Amino acid sequence: MNSIQEKFKKITRNQIIAFIIFAITMYGCFNTLYSIGDTGHKDALIITIVAVTMTIGFSIFTFKNWRCPNCNKFLGRFVNKGKFIKSCKSCGEELV
DSSP states (O other): OOHHHHHHHHHHHHHHHHHHHHHHHHHHHHHHHHHHTTSOOTHHHHHHHHHHHHHHHHHHHHHHHSBOTTTOOBOOOSEETTEEOOBOTTTOOBOO
């Protein structure tokens, strides 16, 4: 395994961990908002701000993290047409 493949493995691991944290946080936010309902509870605004902040943060992290270790171009989708990404679309470097 060359250094490009090792770097891609680390990038993928970081992306999966970030997604799991994002998904759990968003589930908690939406579950809490659902349980509050339409009561106009003041915590609903705070939870909404947390959800929006997490979404923006996750998007920025993904844009900076999900790049080819060889050419540093954004990789795009992890799964394309039912197949996992195996090489960079820009430089053709084998990632797995």
